[in-house]
Amino acid sequence: MNRTLIRKTLFILALVAASAFAIVRRPIRLGLDLRGGASLILRVKVDDSASPEQRRDVVEQTRQVLERRINAYGLAEAPVQPYGSRGNELLVQLPGVHDPSRIQSIVQSRAVLEWYAVEEGPYATRADAMAQHGGILPYDRKLLATRPAADGRQSWYVARSRPVVRGTDLRDARVAADSMGQPVTTFSLSQDAAARFEQYTRANIGRRAAIVLDQEILSVPVIEDAIRDSGQIRGARNLEEAQDLAVNLRSGALPAAIEIVQTRTVEASLGADSIRHGVQAGAAGLAAVVAVMLLYYRWAGANATLALLLNGVLLIAALACFGAVLTLPGIAGVVLTIGMAVDSNVLIFERIREELRGGKSTGAALAAGFSKAFDTLVDTHVTTVVSCAFLFLFGTPAVKGFAATLVIGLLTNLFTSVFVSRVAFDWELSSRRRGTELSIGLAR
Amino acid sequence: MELFKDTRFDFLGRKWWFILPSLILTFAGLASLLIKGGPLYSIDFRGGAVMDVRCDGAPPIERIRTAVSNRLTGVSVVAAHDLTGSNEVLVSAQLPAEGDLSELRQTIDQALSTVMTKYSIRDFEVIGPQIGADLRRQALMATAGASAGMLLYLGWRFRLVYGAAAVVAMVHDAFITVGVFSLLDQEISLTVVAALLTLIGYSMNDTIVVFDRIRENRHTSGREPLAVTMNRSINQTLSRTVLTSGLTLLTALSLFLFGGPVLHGFSLALVIGIVTGTFSSVFIASPILLAWEQWRAGSRALRVPLPTVEPTGGVR
Numbered sequence: 001m002n003r004t005l006i007r008k009t010l011f012i013l014a015l016v017a018a019s020a021f022a023i024v025r026r027p028i029r030l031g032l033d034l035r036g037g038a039s040l041i042l043r044v045k046v047d048d049s050a051s052p053e054q055r056r057d058v059v060e061q062t063r064q065v066l067e068r069r070i071n072a073y074g075l076a077e078a079p080v081q082p083y084g085s086r087g088n089e090l091l092v093q094l095p096g097v098h099d100p101s102r103i104q105s106i107v108q109s110r111a112v113l114e115w116y117a118v119e120e121g122p123y124a125t126r127a128d129a130m131a132q133h134g135g136i137l138p139y140d141r142k143l144l145a146t147r148p149a150a151d152g153r154q155s156w157y158v159a160r161s162r163p164v165v166r167g168t169d170l171r172d173a174r175v176a177a178d179s180m181g182q183p184v185t186t187f188s189l190s191q192d193a194a195a196r197f198e199q200y201t202r203a204n205i206g207r208r209a210a211i212v213l214d215q216e217i218l219s220v221p222v223i224e225d226a227i228r229d230s231g232q233i234r235g236a237r238n239l240e241e242a243q244d245l246a247v248n249l250r251s252g253a254l255p256a257a258i259e260i261v262q263t264r265t266v267e268a269s270l271g272a273d274s275i276r277h278g279v280q281a282g283a284a285g286l287a288a289v290v291a292v293m294l295l296y297y298r299w300a301g302a303n304a305t306l307a308l309l310l311n312g313v314l315l316i317a318a319l320a321c322f323g324a325v326l327t328l329p330g331i332a333g334v335v336l337t338i339g340m341a342v343d344s345n346v347l348i349f350e351r352i353r354e355e356l357r358g359g360k361s362t363g364a365a366l367a368a369g370f371s372k373a374f375d376t377l378v379d380t381h382v383t384t385v386v387s388c389a390f391l392f393l394f395g396t397p398a399v400k401g402f403a404a405t406l407v408i409g410l411l412t413n414l415f416t417s418v419f420v421s422r423v424a425f426d427w428e429l430s431s432r433r434r435g436t437e438l439s440i441g442l443a444r
Numbered sequence: 445m446e447l448f449k450d451t452r453f454d455f456l457g458r459k460w461w462f463i464l465p466s467l468i469l470t471f472a473g474l475a476s477l478l479i480k481g482g483p484l485y486s487i488d489f490r491g492g493a494v495m496d497v498r499c500d501g502a503p504p505i506e507r508i509r510t511a512v513s514n515r516l517t518g519v520s521v522v523a524a525h526d527l528t529g530s531n532e533v534l535v536s537a538q539l540p541a542e543g544d545l546s547e548l549r550q551t552i553d554q555a556l557s558t559v560m561t562k563y564s565i566r567d568f569e570v571i572g573p574q575i576g577a578d579l580r581r582q583a584l585m586a587t588a589g590a591s592a593g594m595l596l597y598l599g600w601r602f603r604l605v606y607g608a609a610a611v612v613a614m615v616h617d618a619f620i621t622v623g624v625f626s627l628l629d630q631e632i633s634l635t636v637v638a639a640l641l642t643l644i645g646y647s648m649n650d651t652i653v654v655f656d657r658i659r660e661n662r663h664t665s666g667r668e669p670l671a672v673t674m675n676r677s678i679n680q681t682l683s684r685t686v687l688t689s690g691l692t693l694l695t696a697l698s699l700f701l702f703g704g705p706v707l708h709g710f711s712l713a714l715v716i717g718i719v720t721g722t723f724s725s726v727f728i729a730s731p732i733l734l735a736w737e738q739w740r741a742g743s744r745a746l747r748v749p750l751p752t753v754e755p756t757g758g759v760r
Binding site: 033041084085086100260261262263264265266267269270273274276277278280281282284285288289292293295296297328329332335336338339340342343346347350353354375376379380382383384385386387388389390391393394396398399402403406 | 549565582585590593634646694
């Protein structure tokens with residue numbers, strides 16, 4: 001037996017084993033369109049007057065706050081990424097999240113918590129409140145409304161315009177149950193804010209304060225005692241809402257308002273359907289290709305099938321290693337790779353046939369076929385890689401997934417069609433007696 | 445098995461038989477594009493909302509359309525393309541000028557609840573107008589960039605005229621695909637553009653195999669007329685061309701038939717593009733190359749110099 005041939009075979013086997021190991025150890029992650037969830041593109045509303053550096057800072061802070069929030073929601077594998085060329089857009093992916101109102105509470109509530117000293121109120125309407133001051137509020141007062149109740153009613157209060165405690169003064173926020181068993185969000189203040197707060201509450205016992213979140217009054221408690229560094233927020237409709245508020249307060253306030261410019265929510269069942277469709281299409285395509293190859297090239301067709309299957313294993317392993325995300329267009333890329341990968345084998349086989357017809361011996365025809373087809377193979381692969389490279393201009397994860405799959409598939413294909421097929425042919429030759437013909441479907 | 449054994453079709457002599465259908469298709473596509481005011485872009489490129497709703501039983505499409513139209517503009521309701529008949533409809537609408545994108549879902553949901561009691565929202569997508577405009581620009585840049593990249597590569601590997609001929613064939617393929625989409629009233633979505641870019645690469649790939657052989661044969665052809673050499677090259681690569689296109693077409697077809705509604709446009713573009721891509725490398729790219737070389741030979745009254753490449757040994 002030929003030593004080099006055995007070495008090459010061992011190399012291929014080792015590669016297959018390594019690929020199998022990689023696939024088992026790091027299963028491929030599914031994209032949102034396959035597993036269900038929400039994907040959003042957000043625009044950070046930065047003041048036009050801000051300098052480029054300030055804008056970048058605000059966007060980066062927003063990104064970090066959102067990331068902290070999402071991680072706190074237990075969606076740890078979802079980083080918030082910068083998106084697009086404008087510099088103020090962010091891509092957020094939330095696997096398994098479907099409830100639109102929850103998505104909104106995660107990304108759009110600014111979570112600016114403030115305490116205001118209440119001067120007057122409540123009034124039933126804004127007009128009533130204004131009427132008390134002859135239509136114009138004093139410069140150091142502001143009008144605040146409560147969060148609308150279930151029936152849409154609000155009441156209005158006049159408060160001092162400068163808040164006692166600001167959103168940035170918070171140190172921590174948790175969920176607890178109050179004496180009635182209702183969920184409340186408790187918070188604690190940073191040191192200097194606590195000192196300010198204590199001074200204020202001590203001086204204002206018996207008066208009212210407004211706890212305000214994102215410019216909406218949550219509650220108007222009467223100050224009963226001096227409070228040092230912690231407080232409670234009541235008024236959550238359920239436990240989840242109290243928890244969301246705690247998370248948002250803990251992760252910090254968003255430095256700017258956010259506008260949703262694109263959303264997509266996919267139900268998990270649709271993703272499962274897509275996977276099923278993709279697998280069916282792949283199986284049908286593979287069966288058709290293998291049938292044609294076996295019919296047309298006989299044993300050499302089996303050789304090509306081996307290369308094709310190996311290509312599939314290497315492709316999936318490579319995707320797993322690079323941590324690529326498999327999307328539906330990615331699956332389409334895999335299916336398409338089946339058709340395009342076999343192209344290399346056909347190119348080589350046709351060349352071998354030509355050399356055989358030209359009267360060369362089996363061994364010489366094999367060598368000539370592989371070496372002459374190689375240049376053409378490189379050319380054809382480069383063109384597809386070039387067009388895929390330009391697909392990366394699109395930031396969308398689905399299109400990137402498709403391009404990545406196709407490129408990796410073509411690279412592994414170069415290896416399987418040139419190296420693996422050659423080794424398989426060499427085995428076929430060495431296992432037969434000299435002078436027998438190569439089974440490549442050629443009638444002589 | 446051998447399909448094409450020692451064929452000697454005169455492809456270049458009968459080129460007009462083949463160029464004519466291609467011209468007819470091109471002009472039909474062009475006419476359709478002009479009449480319909482450009483290609484039909486999906487919401488990926490123009491912004492809007494689309495919702496995939498699965499109904500319990502046959503969907504009352506007309507009533508859904510009326511209910512949603514009462515609340516939003518630019519509403520269209522169509523059955524989702526699916527061979528299994530899963531009672532799914534796609535509801536799409538323009539974005540309202542005012543209001544937040546996140547309220548759209550509720551608006552459509554409310555409209556649906558007046559028509560049906562049991563349904564589920566499987567997929568909902570809203571794309572703001574600016575994102576759509578961005579994607580349109582990126583699609584153009586990507587297509588132009590990919591074409592330029594290939595022209596450069598082919599210019600470097602072969603000669604510029606080879607590259608130019610291949611790029612003309614490629615533009616032909618892309619244009620026919622877009623034209624057929626317009627004729628069939630199919631939307632151009634982001635995945636369709638991805639398919640188009642893949643086709644650009646595929647069309648090139650196919651042309652290169654033929655050109656590679658033409659270049660190789662020109663070294664050994666002696667005083668043989670160029671048309672004869674090119675014909676011989678096309679015939680020699682014919683079985684490969686037909687076989688590989690056929691196999692890639694098989695996988696694209698299986699995507700089209702089994703890949704589900706989401707990949708419908710994508711796989712349709714692939715099927716059209718693979719057919720025209722194969723066709724164009726033989727009947728568009730090669731005649732252009734021949735015409736160019738003959739014109740040059742005529743204008744200089746000289747035999748065309750051979751490209752400077754190492755001889756790679758005789759064929760036959």
